[in-house]
Amino acid sequence: MRLLSQLAIGEHATISAIEAEESLYHRLSALGFRVGKPLSLIRRANFNGPLHVRLGTTDVILRDTEAARIHVQSDLQASQ
Amino acid sequence: MKRIALLGMPNTGKSTLFNRISGASARVGNWPGITVDLMSAKVLLGGHIAELVDLPGIYDLHGFSEDEQVVRHFLANNTLDLAIVLLNSSQIDRQLSLLLQIKKLNIPMVLALNMSDEAKKAGISIDIDQLAKSLNMPVLQISAKYGEGLPKALQAAAAVINQAQAASDPARISLALEEDQKIEKEMESLLAHYVHIPSTLSDSNTDKIDKILLHKWLGLPLFFLAMYALFQFIFAAGKPLQDALAWALQLLRSGVLEPLFAGSPSWLSGLMLDGIYNGVATVAAFVPIIVLFFLVMSMVEDSGYLSRAAFLMDALMAKMGLDGRGFVMMLMGFGCNVPALMGTRMMRSRPMRLLTMLVIPLSLCSARLQVFIFMITALFTASQAPLVLFALYLMSFVTMFLTALLFQGQFKNKEPFILELPPYRFPTLRQIVLRGWLEVKHFLQRASKFIVIGVVLVWALTNFPSNVAPASAGTYAGQLGALFAPVLDPLGINNQLAIALIFGFVAKEIVVGALAVIYGLQGDALMVQMASQIDWVQAMSFMLFALIYTPCLSTIATLRSESKSLGFMWLSLGWSLGLAWLVSFVFYQSARALGF
Known part of the structure; x- marks a missing residue:
């Protein structure tokens, strides 16, 4: 189990769990963060800036602190 | 093999509880009736090897978000020997509805009440024994985070399984959820005929421009x-x-x-x-x-x-x-x-x-x-x-x-920073x-x-x-x-x-x-x-x-x-x-x- 914040740039993964309080959970799910959804990390801004994540047709930017609430399985692991 | 599902609203500590019970044995797997992968783990319970499935957190069994549909499809296609429903004690007034919705489906159930310390602080008191009697199912207080009360809850779950009650009947559940399924079908057909959604971002120009404009140093x-x-x-x-x-x-x-x-x-x-x-x-x-x-x-x-x-x-x-x-x-x-x-x-x-x-x-x-x-x-x-x-x-x-x-x-700010990045437009x-x-x-x-x-x-x-x-x-x-x-x-x-x-x-x-x-x-x-x-x-x-x-x-x-x-x-x-x-x-x- 890894966190979205720990993904390498260009890596593909699947969301396995979201640990968030109600308001954050709603925000995340409104933007397409759901358990079972595939995503990829496009880039990361300098100086520990936000992450640029692609979920299907949506591009989202979010900070490390929020990304650390999202557990992912990298796609290699998931297909085993 | 017995099958147990973990159900609850989002943010009740469901994933924490799942991780605590399953340890390192969790894996991602496919299930009949649904297209997304779910986490499951084999656990030893009351002498049986049981499969514990972590279903997505939902607010409403009859809702139409992706997660809510997944849960319905799972229940209508897979037999269950037990459903562990996890509710947040401090929000029990809002969360009890989900328990009652699931109860209507005739699945053997155990209710686990999480975060009871928080509820106590908020002055909420729950009469566990009377609630259990009234609901006709075991009710247990646990702390998913610290593991308190967990052995007792697992004992109660094992007891229910060993009673060998009839497992859930997918056909009957499917019937009970018929209304919802009709709406799903209609939604699907409307979307299929009149709406086109590309599966991935098709705008490669945006990608190319972003490569330069969002470049690490440039x-x-x-x-x-x-x-x-x-x-x-x-x-x-x-x-x-x-x-x-x-x-x-x-x-x-x-x-x-x-x-x-x-x-x-x-x-x-x-x-x-x-x-x-x-x-x-x-x-x-x-x-x-x-x-x-x-x-x-x-x-x-x-x-x-x-x-x-x-x-x-x-x-x-x-x-x-x-x-x-x-x-x-x-x-x-x-x-x-x-x-x-x-x-x-x-x-x-x-x-x-x-x-x-x-x-x-x-x-x-x-x-x-x-x-x-x-x-x-x-x-x-x-x-x-x-x-x-x-x-x-x-x-x-x-x-x-x-x-x-x-x-x-x-x-001091506590709001998360999450923004959508729109494609470039002229x-x-x-x-x-x-x-x-x-x-x-x-x-x-x-x-x-x-x-x-x-x-x-x-x-x-x-x-x-x-x-x-x-x-x-x-x-x-x-x-x-x-x-x-x-x-x-x-x-x-x-x-x-x-x-x-x-x-x-x-x-x-x-x-x-x-x-x-x-x-x-x-x-x-x-x-x-x-x-x-x-x-x-x-x-x-x-x-x-x-x-x-x-x-x-x-x-x-x-x-x-x-x-x-x-x-x-x-x-x-x-x-x-x-x-x-x-x-x-x-x-x-x-x-x-x-x-x-």
């Missing part, structure tokens, strides 16, 4: 370069337009208005020509700049680049307790503080919103820009002008950052022109009211009492300036400039108009006169003060109405006045000390 320099180029463009294109408008306005005055008022008493022609017309004409000459400014601003905004700016700037902004969106609003503030302040409404965290609102009035808005362009044109050469202006913009940023850094402790000409037009209209409506009142007020102050020379030290304006002299002299701000500043309090648009009336001149003649009276150090000190000392009355009014706090308005006012004085004082005294 992104920020490109961003500032773009901003600088845009400002350069605004002035390069604005200058000829400005000159043409000023020429036309002068023609109107000498050709029409002066002959018209030739026969009227001198106070009336003074009021009309030197008061109203002089002021309005001087300020109106700056309209082209504002038009251009908002044309460019709306172009940047509509193209999707502003969200990229938020991405690039967030690391820096986070250090100041703000976020990338705050930066976007700060940029908007460079057009006009008022809409920028109103735009902070999109922030849900009040502390961060207030902090952003404290910072925005320090951004160099288009009204202040008029004052600076006038002063710079009067006192600096054409080659120095862009540099001076850039320095003022830089100073604006510095004061904003300083303010945020100093006040971030008072306004803004249509119509959009750009419409936005530019609306902003200019708004500006003129707001400005003209302030200008007419303000400039006439200045004219009256500089022309009365009528027994002294206009705009001399003997007028009311001169007396007012003298009153503030002890405070403003150390900044190199003379009486005339002080009067202009007093009126800049009403609106920055008035400042140049006020100077025109104070000196009784306008356009080039006014510039020549000012250049002969003050040097560049004084001009710079004046501009720094005008940049920081206070936003216009409209901004102050907006600050009050948006923050709904008179105290916050005064804090903002007091802080900017104090900071302005300090910055000008330091600049003026050090420049003089260095021999300039």
Whole structure:
């Protein structure tokens, strides 16, 4: 189990769990963060800036602190 | 093998509980009836090996979000020997509905109540035994986080399994959920026939542009370069337009208005020509700049680049307790503080919103820009002008950052920063022109009211009492300036400039108009006169003060109405006045000390 914040740039993964309080959970799910959804990390801004994540047709930017609430399985692991 | 499902609302600690029970054995797997993968784990329970499945958290068994459909499909396609429903004790009033919905499906159940310590703190007490009796199922208090009560809960679950109750019947559940399934089918068919959704982002151009504009090292320099180029463009294109408008306005005055008022008493022609017309004409000459400014601003905004700016700037902004969106609003503030302040409404965290609102009035808005362009044109050469202006913009940023850094402790933010990044779009000409037009209209409506009142007020102050020379030290304006002299002299701000500043309090648009009336001149003649009276150090000190000392009355009014706090308005006012004085004082005294 890894966190979205720990993904390498260009890596593909699947969301396995979201640990968030109600308001954050709603925000995340409104933007397409759901358990079972595939995503990829496009880039990361300098100086520990936000992450640029692609979920299907949506591009989202979010900070490390929020990304650390999202557990992912990298796609290699998931297909085993 | 027995099958157990873990059900509950989102954020009840369901995943934490699942991880605690499953340990490291969890794996992702496929299930009949659903397309997404679910986590499951093999656990030993009451002598049986059971498969524990973590179903997505849902609010409503009959809802239609993706997760809610997944849970329904799972239940209608897979038999269950037990459902462990996890509820948050402190929100039991809202979460009990889900339990009752699941209970209707005739699945053997255990209710686990999480976070009971939190509920206790909130004064919520739950009669576990009676609740269990009434629900006809075991009810247990646990702490998913610390594992308290977990062995007991697992014992209860094992007991239910060992009772060998009938497992759930997918066919009957499917029947019970028939209504929901009908709606799902209809939704699906409508979407399939009339809606096309690409499975991945098809816009490869956006990707290519992002590779450059969001580049690790090139992104920020490109961003500032773009901003600088845009400002350069605004002035390069604005200058000829400005000159043409000023020429036309002068023609109107000498050709029409002066002959018209030739026969009227001198106070009336003074009021009309030197008061109203002089002021309005001087300020109106700056309209082209504002038009251009908002044309460019709306172009940047509509193209999707502003969200990229938020991405690039967030690391820096986070250090100041703000976020990338705050930066976007700060940029908007460079057009006009008022809409920028109103735009902070999109922030849900009040502390961060207030902090952003404290910072925005320090951004160099288009009204202040008029004052600076006038002063710079009067006192600096054409080659120095862009540099001076850039320095003022830089100073604006510095004061904003300083303010945020100093006040971030008072306004602590807890809101997450999650933004959608839209694909790049070509803004249509119509959009750009419409936005530019609306902003200019708004500006003129707001400005003209302030200008007419303000400039006439200045004219009256500089022309009365009528027994002294206009705009001399003997007028009311001169007396007012003298009153503030002890405070403003150390900044190199003379009486005339002080009067202009007093009126800049009403609106920055008035400042140049006020100077025109104070000196009784306008356009080039006014510039020549000012250049002969003050040097560049004084001009710079004046501009720094005008940049920081206070936003216009409209901004102050907006600050009050948006923050709904008179105290916050005064804090903002007091802080900017104090900071302005300090910055000008330091600049003026050090420049003089260095021999300039």
